[in-house]
Amino acid sequence: MRKLPPEPSRAAAGTSTLRRMQPLVMGVLNVTPDSFSDGGRYLDSERALERGLEMVQEGADVVDVGGESSRPGAEPVSEAEECRRVLPVIEALATHVRVSVDTVKPAVAEAAVGAGATLVNDISASLWPVAASTGAGWVAMHMQGTPRTMQDDPRYDDVVGEIRSFVLARARQAQEAGVTEVWVDPGIGFGKTTDHNLALLRHLGELVAGGFPVLVGTSRKSFLGRLSPTPVGRMAPVEQRLAASLSTATWAMLAGASMVRVHDVAATVQAATLVGQTELAS
Ligand code: HH2
Numbered sequence: 001m002r003k004l005p006p007e008p009s010r011a012a013a014g015t016s017t018l019r020r021m022q023p024l025v026m027g028v029l030n031v032t033p034d035s036f037s038d039g040g041r042y043l044d045s046e047r048a049l050e051r052g053l054e055m056v057q058e059g060a061d062v063v064d065v066g067g068e069s070s071r072p073g074a075e076p077v078s079e080a081e082e083c084r085r086v087l088p089v090i091e092a093l094a095t096h097v098r099v100s101v102d103t104v105k106p107a108v109a110e111a112a113v114g115a116g117a118t119l120v121n122d123i124s125a126s127l128w129p130v131a132a133s134t135g136a137g138w139v140a141m142h143m144q145g146t147p148r149t150m151q152d153d154p155r156y157d158d159v160v161g162e163i164r165s166f167v168l169a170r171a172r173q174a175q176e177a178g179v180t181e182v183w184v185d186p187g188i189g190f191g192k193t194t195d196h197n198l199a200l201l202r203h204l205g206e207l208v209a210g211g212f213p214v215l216v217g218t219s220r221k222s223f224l225g226r227l228s229p230t231p232v233g234r235m236a237p238v239e240q241r242l243a244a245s246l247s248t249a250t251w252a253m254l255a256g257a258s259m260v261r262v263h264d265v266a267a268t269v270q271a272a273t274l275v276g277q278t279e280l281a282s
Contacts, residue, residue: 022276024259025268026062026100027055028219031085036071037220037238037263045088052093059269064121064261065090065112066102070190072151082108090115100139106130119181121215121261123190125167128174128182137181139215140170144191154191160203163187168210183259185215194223201251208256217261218248246271254278 031048033040042048052063067085068077077085082105090099094116101112104124113120113130119137120127131138142163144154156162167184174182186200186207200207201218208214218224224244225235236244242264249260249268253275262268 021279023253023257023272024061025059025265025272026064026215026259026261027052027058027060027265028066028217028261028263029055029063029089030066030069030102031089032067032069032077034071034074035066035069036222039069043085045085045092048089049092052089053096055265056093056097058266060097060265062098062100062119062259063093064100064102065093065117066121067108068103068105070102070123070147072147074147079105079107083111087111087115090117094118100137103127109136110134119183123187125170128170128177128179131174131179132177135180137183138174138179139183139185140167140174141185141215142167142187142190147190150191154193154196156196159192159196159199160206163200164207164210167207168212171210171212182212183215184210184212185217188216188218189221189223194226197221197223201248201255204252204255204257213258214252214256215259215261216249216252216257218252219245219260219262219264224248242267250275 029048029052030038031042033043042051055063065086067082090112093099099117100119100121101109101117102121103109106127109120109127109130113134113136120131121139123141123143125140128138144150163186171182171184188197220238220241224241228236228244230236245264246267249262250271252260253272
């Protein structure tokens with residue numbers, strides 16, 4: 001596998017006031033055949049590493065490596081297959097940038113930390129014991145249901161309040177178990193209608209006020225396709241969702257999100273830099 005000299009990430013280099021105030025950018029790297037946006041593109045470890053290193057060059061603070069798609073209707077993969085997909089990529093990338101592993105399986109999370117990942121990105125919000133025992137950071141994301149069924153008929157009485165209570169309770173539980181770095185994420189698109197997603201973005205400040213750093217992932221998600229139709233009135237395809245992805249990432253950062261999870265790293269780093277500058281000006 002090709003090796004490049006280590007590049008300091010903005011997070012690692014970040015001691016200036018500007019860098020401390022600037023939201024972080026997490027680049028998405030799916031080593032899967034079926035992810036909704038980049039599925040099949042980086043299934044080969046060599047290509048995945050190339051894309052990971054490209055994201056480092058583009059300024060990603062964290063690269064999030066996943067080996068199982070969580071798109072609506074996705075089929076689960078075995079532990080062994082998920083490890084086979086992600087471990088070589090994590091190992092090769094971890095000397096260049098902070099790596100997170102996007103998994104819901106305790107054994108995969110543990111193996112990924114062994115390979116160099118330092119953050120467990122957990123869409124099931126249940127893996128804090130792994131983070132506690134390995135010393136890794138942990139992201140608690142909210143999801144209603146499972147990827148296979150989550151978009152069937154999602155319902156809430158109070159979407160913002162319920163999700164806030166859920167993730168904050170999990171975050172406190174993790175802290176009590178000894179996890180020192182805990183993130184919360186409202187789980188945009190995971191068992192949510194377009195209106196639910198918009199309400200969560202509109203009221204993101206309420207989650208930020210909970211006191212844990214907030215991660216938000218809107219990048220290229222289908223509600224953005226529905227909300228930004230093409231000139232002929234069709235839902236914008238995945239590759240035409242940059243403007244909507246960037247606007248919602250910027251919205252989230254201005255509302256206090258400390259990190260955004262994105263496919264389009266270079267453009268989002270520019271937006272994050274701009275947000276950092278406006279924070280300094282105020
Ligand atoms: N979204 C996806 C996957 N993991 N993790 C967090 N913390 N927050 C998110 O919003 C989030 C996530 C879905 O996006 P993607 O990885 O691009 O697609 P797929 O699940 O099809 O692999």
